[in-house]
Amino acid sequence: MSNMWVGDLHIADMSRKVADMPCVGATVHWLRLRGAIDECTAEHANCRLDGKANLPRGFRLIDIARRCVVETSEVPFVALSYVWGKDTRASLLTATKNTIAALSQVSGLSIVDMPRTIEDAMNICTELGINYLWADRLCIIQDDPEDKMHQIMAMNDIYESALLVLVSAYGDSMDFGIHGVSHPRPITQHHEEISGLRITNLVRDPAESPLTLWQTRGWTYQEAVCAKRLLHFTNTRAYFECQTSTCYEDMYNVDTEINEFSTYGIHLQDENSSFEAFGRHLANYTSRKLSFSSDVYNAFVGIANLLYGSSYAESFFYGLPKVDFDRALRWYAWDGEKPVQRTEISGLVCPSWSWASAMVQEEQVRYQDTEFYGTLALWTAKGEDSEQWEVLNLHPETKLDESWEIYMVIASQEGCLRGSPIDELLRTMDNLTIQGRFRAHWPDYHSFCKTAFQTPRGPHDQDPAINKFGPGFLSTVVQTAYLRLGQRGSSHYGLGIVDLNNAVVGELCGEITNFREKALAPVNRDVLYEFFALSLSGLHIYPYTGEERTTKNYFDKDGTALETLPIVNVLLIERKGNLAYRKELGWVYLKDWAKADRRWETVVLG
Structure with missing residues (x-):
């Protein structure tokens, strides 16, 4: 073999012709990165900008050549994604109502008072031959709530319209700077020749570091997802990532595949919705x-x-x-x-x-x-800027998973849909054949809901006092039941939902770390918890599912079983006065929910 990798070393046999590839040094090696960016711009259809940029009014950029802030949406630009951190110097430039006029003057962006990370980003733009940079600190008026919110609401347009997004992935503040630009990188690449072999260390990013704050911040995640192209700068290397491939500054790293577990792509190939x-x-x-x-x-x-x-x-x-x-x-x-x-x-x-x-x-x-087959309650809500209570989840464009009609008809037969025309639905059930012969009476889910549910009245119709509550409250008529909690059958973690005969009929979702110890204490063994039914889903049936494959399933008149086990998504709630609050999410087999002592109640969820 002329080339091989051992751990983080590349070993080449010098007796054969070996390409002389440059090492990753203390400063960025731009040639390979420029080539990757140019190739993406010319050849990657998935990475191209979609038509004219839909940028917000009052959009501003840093004019690098003239060192000032300008208002324009007609020029190509680069955006910066970085961590603000705490101001290390009170004098650091920022756009405010009082400073924006001075920042807009030629040479208004003083090098002395410029945050180091933004100054380095300007230098990177110069290396790449681009004259305009967007950095929120200087391009959004920070003490103007209207300007700030207007720009925030257009954040996807800003980052999606940028030719490139620079990611300052290492550092704890805006004045930290970017390694390989203003800071020499502490780890560099070297060749050593031993016994006719050339050994080269491969540079990697540190697994954990208190200075990799960019990877922990909510704002930076959004910025990366909205971008078409990203140029990352860590303290050891730079690499280019687009919608199609990845290119590392380290020429020995030939991996170009997109890692679907770490990619920021807005959609993955296997995502169907x-x-x-x-x-x-x-x-x-x-x-x-x-x-x-x-x-x-x-x-x-x-x-x-x-x-x-x-x-x-x-x-x-x-x-x-x-x-x-x-x-x-x-x-x-x-x-x-x-x-x-x-x-x-x-x-x-x-x-x-x-x-x-x-x-x-x-x-x-x-x-x-899990599969999703439909709601079991219609929610009314008061809008953020409205006093009117309106149905929230009767959306005409809602789409469900395949065969939802069959599952919803079965749920109706089990008494889970209040106000449904049960005779019509049962006639449909009498003719139900799971494979091949079932014909729905409804062209779509929206039509089904209009037939199967009584449109709920606003909660103020039942209790005028509810109108005192502001936005963010949901109301519905919902089916409730009291069940116990116990050990989950499949694991020592989390919590199982247990019926009055102490049989496990479902589970709470997640580890329930805070609530688990209290719920499993012997003194609380017989405590009843209130649950209400949210919606209908289906658990995938695997060979190891156990006896639930048949005991919790439904069969048509020909003996054909449903392809997933029907479950009711439930909320464990806590009541405070006439309001209910969500505590945990769980699920119960539909067959077991149908056996529970259920009743219909008007609930206001806060």
């Missing part, structure tokens, strides 16, 4: 931190806009996409170290039913890998 991508991004985003809890929705707006193709204000309600509202209600905290609770601070409302209530407590949010 916007909601699948939403779940992935939300898990990644909520694993990061925000300096200010008030940014919990704002730092996700750009991703939300890209996924659902419309303005955040129109398509989302407290962080949940309206078109997939019922799917999105099924989030759970992965560790559950802190109890979920409604948060209201400085005008910010994070209802207990929104994932934002978990993220402000630094809990990562995830979704189950």
